[in-house]
Amino acid sequence: MADDFPAPGMALTHILVVSDIDAARTFYRDVLGASIEREYGGTSIVLRFLESWLLLVTGGGPTDDKPDTAMETPAEPNRVSHAMTIRVPDCQAAYATLKARGAIFLTPPVDRGPEIRCFFRDPDGHLFEISEAVGKA
Template sequence: MDLKLRQCFIAVDDHDKALTFYRDVLGLEVRNDVGFEGMRWVTVGSPLQPDVEIVLEPPAANPDTSPADKEAMAQLLAKGVLRGVIFTTADCDALFDRVREHGADVVQEPMDQPYGVRDCAFRDPAGNLLRFMQRPAD
């Protein structure tokens, strides 16, 4: 099989705050910004990976989602228990300093993991966990 990842989705409760973080702090480019039926989807991605996108979407973005399910998703997002993504970077420490400098919620400072990578973690403005991993030099 010939499979490639094209898009992944991250729930956000404020697209403008999310854009400030993903675009201005992390340096991702905005590829699309679409509104439909009172909802908004913003697509961002790394200039180094033009074929991979992260869609920042509202919690429970399906218009057929029940009010109870929308409320449950909003509560989970507010608690910070929804998963985010893992990025790779050539310099975990420099990235950590930049993101922390912009006031992001630090979850884990850079550290060497027993499985061979150096990584750190933050929460985005919506509370999603994002990890930043530096692979060991060959």
């Protein structure tokens, strides 16, 4: 029935294509603090992070259920069509923690008035933002 979507029990999983599953596991577990839920044959890892699901998969060509569609890592990390924001209570503290764990930031936190934010990438170039709301927009 059309009224059953979305329905209780559904969850959104975000898929990220990675080139090196071991490096990705290390980054998402040790830097971001995600928990590993499952791993499949050395080509994919299911993670739980901030009440969300992340699925890390190695790239590949089309399959019968996604014909003409290849899964690839970001081709040009400086040209972004997608990013994820992590809302934090203290951007400076989150920045310090993540940097100490090995995250490489584009810049230190920048105060933009209603928010303080900064950006970093995973080993394959997927862009993440940490953002602290500090005022009214």
